[in-house]
Amino acid sequence: MSSTVDAPRLSGNRLGDRLRHAPPLSALLAYGFLGLMCVVAVTGALLTPASPTDQDLAARLMPPFWQAGGSLEHILGTDQLGRDLLSRIMVGARTTLAIGVATAALEALIGVPLGLTAGYFGGRLERVIMSLTDIQMGFPAALLIIFIVLVLGPGPVVLTVAMGINGWMIFTRLTRVTVRSLKTSGFVTASVVAGGSHRFIMRHHLMPHLRGPLLAVFLLEVPRMILAESVMSFIGLGVQPPTISWGLLIGGSRDLIAVAYWLSLFPGLAIVFTVVSLYLVSNDLAARRARL
Amino acid sequence: MRSYLVSRSLRMVAVMVALIAATFFLSRIVADPVALTLPMDASPADRARVTHELGLDKPLPEQFVDYLGGLFRGDLGVSVWQRQPALSIVLERIPASIVLAVATLAVSVVIGLAIGVAGALRPGSLVDRVATLASATSVAVPDFWLGIMLVTLFAVQLGWVPTSGYGSLIQLILPVATLAMRPIGRLARVSREAVLEEMGKDYVTAARARGLSVMSIFRKHVFKAIVAVAITIAGYDFVYVFTGHAVGVETVFNWPGLGQLAVEATLRQDVILVSAIVLFSGLLVTLVNTLLDVVHAAIDRRVTL
Numbered sequence: 001m002s003s004t005v006d007a008p009r010l011s012g013n014r015l016g017d018r019l020r021h022a023p024p025l026s027a028l029l030a031y032g033f034l035g036l037m038c039v040v041a042v043t044g045a046l047l048t049p050a051s052p053t054d055q056d057l058a059a060r061l062m063p064p065f066w067q068a069g070g071s072l073e074h075i076l077g078t079d080q081l082g083r084d085l086l087s088r089i090m091v092g093a094r095t096t097l098a099i100g101v102a103t104a105a106l107e108a109l110i111g112v113p114l115g116l117t118a119g120y121f122g123g124r125l126e127r128v129i130m131s132l133t134d135i136q137m138g139f140p141a142a143l144l145i146i147f148i149v150l151v152l153g154p155g156p157v158v159l160t161v162a163m164g165i166n167g168w169m170i171f172t173r174l175t176r177v178t179v180r181s182l183k184t185s186g187f188v189t190a191s192v193v194a195g196g197s198h199r200f201i202m203r204h205h206l207m208p209h210l211r212g213p214l215l216a217v218f219l220l221e222v223p224r225m226i227l228a229e230s231v232m233s234f235i236g237l238g239v240q241p242p243t244i245s246w247g248l249l250i251g252g253s254r255d256l257i258a259v260a261y262w263l264s265l266f267p268g269l270a271i272v273f274t275v276v277s278l279y280l281v282s283n284d285l286a287a288r289r290a291r292l
Numbered sequence: 293m294r295s296y297l298v299s300r301s302l303r304m305v306a307v308m309v310a311l312i313a314a315t316f317f318l319s320r321i322v323a324d325p326v327a328l329t330l331p332m333d334a335s336p337a338d339r340a341r342v343t344h345e346l347g348l349d350k351p352l353p354e355q356f357v358d359y360l361g362g363l364f365r366g367d368l369g370v371s372v373w374q375r376q377p378a379l380s381i382v383l384e385r386i387p388a389s390i391v392l393a394v395a396t397l398a399v400s401v402v403i404g405l406a407i408g409v410a411g412a413l414r415p416g417s418l419v420d421r422v423a424t425l426a427s428a429t430s431v432a433v434p435d436f437w438l439g440i441m442l443v444t445l446f447a448v449q450l451g452w453v454p455t456s457g458y459g460s461l462i463q464l465i466l467p468v469a470t471l472a473m474r475p476i477g478r479l480a481r482v483s484r485e486a487v488l489e490e491m492g493k494d495y496v497t498a499a500r501a502r503g504l505s506v507m508s509i510f511r512k513h514v515f516k517a518i519v520a521v522a523i524t525i526a527g528y529d530f531v532y533v534f535t536g537h538a539v540g541v542e543t544v545f546n547w548p549g550l551g552q553l554a555v556e557a558t559l560r561q562d563v564i565l566v567s568a569i570v571l572f573s574g575l576l577v578t579l580v581n582t583l584l585d586v587v588h589a590a591i592d593r594r595v596t597l
Contacts, residue, residue, distance in 0.1 A: 050571070131306065138307035138581060140574045142536035143554055147570050151323040152440040221591065230434050231540040235555050254544075263442045268437035275432040281302055 021291065023284045030280035033273055041094040048087035049075065052244065054075065056082035062258050077262045085263065088244055089270050095245040096271070099160055104218050106164030107225075111171025112214065116202060118172065119179030128178070133169045138270035141166040145228075149237045159238050163228055167221070174217055175210060182209055214287050219282035223275040230271055246271050298591055304582040311574045316359050318565040320348070350470040368568035373560040378568035382550070388458055389549035392471065392542075393533035395464055400472040401526045404479025405518070410479065413506070423480055424472035430477030436540030443544065456546040467545040471538055475529040482525055486518040520591040527584040534573045536579075 005097070023031070045219030050073070062078040063070045070077060076085040118129040119276055148162035182188060182205070191201050231248030232238030234254075239245040246267040317329075319325065326342050334342075343349050347358055356536065362368070368378040411420035443466060448457040457463045490496070491514060499509045538570030546552070550573055557565040 131303075134303055135307050137309045138303075138578050139311060139314070140535035140570065140577055142539060142551075143566075143570045143573060146539070146554050146558055147318055147566050150561065150563060151318050151564050216398075227434050231436055233527060233542055234434075234436055235543050237555065237558055250440065254440070257444050258448045261448075262446075264437065264440045268434065268441070270437055271434055271437065272429075272432055276429065278430060279428075288525070 013108060021288070023288075027280050027284035030185055030277035030284070033277045034281060037093055037097060037274060037277075040090045043098045044094055045091055048084070048090050050084035050087045051222060052087040052091040053242070058082065061256070063260075064262050064266075075235050076266050077260070080256060080262070081261055084247075088249060089267055091245045092161065092244040092249055092267065093270070095156065095239055095243055096226055096247070097274070099229045099239070099245070100222045101224040103163045103167070103229070104158045104221035106160060107168040107221055108171050108214065108218060109168075110208070111168035112175050114168070114242060115172040115175025116179055116206065116210075119176035120198070120202065120206070122180075123193065125165070126176070129172065129179070136166070137169050139166065144231065146237060154237050154240055156239050156243065159229060159232055163225055163232075167225070170217055171214070171222070174213055178210055178213055179206055182206055199235065212285075215284050216289075218284050219278055219285065223278040226271065226275060226278075293589070295592060297586065300582055300589075304578055308575055310426040311571065311578070312360065312363065313356075314573050315567045315574075316356055319563050320355060320359075321352075321565045322339045325563060334536070347373075353573045363571070364535050368571060369564040371557070371562055371565040373557060373562040373565060378565045379572070381553070382518050382568055385548055385550050385553045388547060389533055389538075389551075391464070391550050392538065392547060392549055395468045396471045396475065397526055397530045399468055400475035400479055400529065401522060403472070404476040404526075405483050405522055406482040407476070408483030409510075409518070411485055412484040412491070413510070415488065416426060418497065420484075423484075426482045427477030430473045434471065434540070435470055435473065435538075436544050438473060439466065439541050439544040442466050458546070463492075463545075467541055468546055470541050471533070475526065475532075478529070479522055479525060483518050483522055486521050487514055490514045490517050509589060524584055524591070527580070527587075531577050531584075534577050536569075536573065571587055 021216055023029075056078070058072065058080050059082040060072065060080060062074050062082075064077045065072050065075050074084050074086070076089070077086055079088070114129050114133070118126040144166055145159075145162045148165075149158055152158045152162075173224060188205050196205075229238055229245065230250070231246040233245045233247030236251060239248050241248065247265040252263045253260060256263055309399050312574060319576055325346055326339055326348065330338055330342055347355060350358070366379055368382070371378045371381055372375065407419075407423045409421045411417070414420060445456050446466065453465050475524050487510075491510075495513070496509055499513075500506070536551045536554055538547075538549065539555060541547070542549045542552040545554060552570055554566055554569050557569065
């Protein structure tokens with residue numbers, strides 16, 4: 001996801017207009033933080049201050065630099081094998097963000113066509129699809145995800161698939177409701193009269209209106225999936241070492257909380273900041289849409 | 293109301309059947325129960341014998357009927373890891389999950405309602421703003437991580453409570469505090485909205501015009517309206533613990549509930565035990581959800597329309 005946003009189309013280019021519609025400070029910070037995370041996720045180990053994997057047994061369990069025994073060489077300290085925590089968090093950003101985005105995308109990929117079909121065609125097809133949605137909503141999602149991981153073996157791809165096929169329902173519901181209300185509007189009727197095919201109407205008349213609401217839900221699903229991934233990796237059923245994810249970093253330092261609080265504090269803060277930023281950005285986009 | 297009851301019950305049955313079909317599919321077709329039961333170097337003769345014993349040489353529809361029959365007799369298979377009936381292993385873990393769920397429910401209802409009502413009675417006050425901010429943040433904090441932070445602070449640094457374990461009241465404090473965070477946030481938000489909505493209605497204005505104090509109106513009318521809403525919401529949070537969502541927190545606190553059992557069984561590749569957990573809690577949760585929906589519909593007639 002990019003950190004740039006469509007400027008409100010109806011407002012002019014005058015500076016005053018721009019300032020009046022500028023997002024609040026919290027949203028600006030959120031855009032900034034997410035932008036930074038995207039850069040970190042894309043560059044991987046290129047920008048890290050130290051190697052995320054090189055061990056240095058002489059520098060084991062060093063605290064963050066502001067504490068006695070810490071050094072600026074390892075700003076956030078080191079783990080039990082002397083690996084630099086900040087570098088590991090930076091490298092973990094890629095896994096965590098990729099799984100969050102990929103899972104939300106998979107959910108949309110399953111959910112949106114189902115909702116589009118249900119809302120557009122209606123009738124028996126709609127009833128079948130919505131019953132399926134209801135049934136899936138009734139499933140114990142967390143346990144089923146664990147079950148699927150057991151049967152297929154842990155790893156990022158299995159985790160993404162397991163979470164995605166258990167979480168697409170919100171996209172179906174949203175798409176269906178939106179399409180149903182659009183279907184009766186004049187421009188759709190006009191297009192039908194003009195001989196527009198179902199595909200044409202869906203692509204050119206329905207999808208443009210769906211984009212905004214879908215993006216908002218997408219931006220809320222990404223953090224939800226980031227949280228889900230972090231739990232799964234924490235309990236050992238998600239991403240497996242040597243791949244690094246934030247949840248896995250917390251899981252790997254569980255036995256060390258008495259001696260090295262920083263090993264779980266900072267990866268956790270990375271999760272919290274990312275999730276909060278995504279919520280703020282989603283809110284800000286919704287507020288902009290409401291103004292238009 | 294009656295047509296709602298019928299359609300809701302039908303949906304419950306549909307969810308249950310789909311759940312049974314899903315576990316059957318995952319445990320019998322995607323996974324290979326024979327390979328998981330036998331050691332790696334088992335002979336083909338052994339494989340054939342176990343396949344026959346487990347009934348896996350029969351046609352699939354017949355296997356499914358056997359599977360259903362087993363469920364009705366309460367037979368969820370034998371755990372490969374513990375060599376005991378899976379159902380009895382699951383039942384052993386139920387008390388710990390119930391304790392966690394009930395304590396979390398009680399704490400979150402009391403605190404959540406208190407915060408929500410306090411905020412709504414003085415909208416825009418410092419209490420209200422702090423509560424709103426906190427309930428928004430509570431959604432963004434991974435619960436297992438919060439648990440670790442609480443352990444670091446209150447168990448490791450201050451030594452007020454034990455780090456983990458199950459059995460005594462004092463060991464309950466941290467896991468419940470951790471798990472109650474989100475329900476408290478949600479309840480505070482919902483009850484705040486409910487109170488504000490109710491206080492804005494005409495009958496409240498009329499009562500105030502007649503000279504009744506805000507507190508007495510609140511006690512006599514508004515409170516009833518929000519408790520009903522809060523109870524149903526809290527009910528869904530209660531269910532939460534049984535759908536495995538407490539798995540991270542149970543792991544942090546070494547709490548012997550269903551979630552922890554699911555993780556242990558998964559790490560030991562015990563397909564039968566995990567499918568028993570999924571089925572047991574899935575069916576239980578489906579039942580409870582249905583009851584909650586019916587209660588909700590009875591309280592709020594708009595639902596049935």
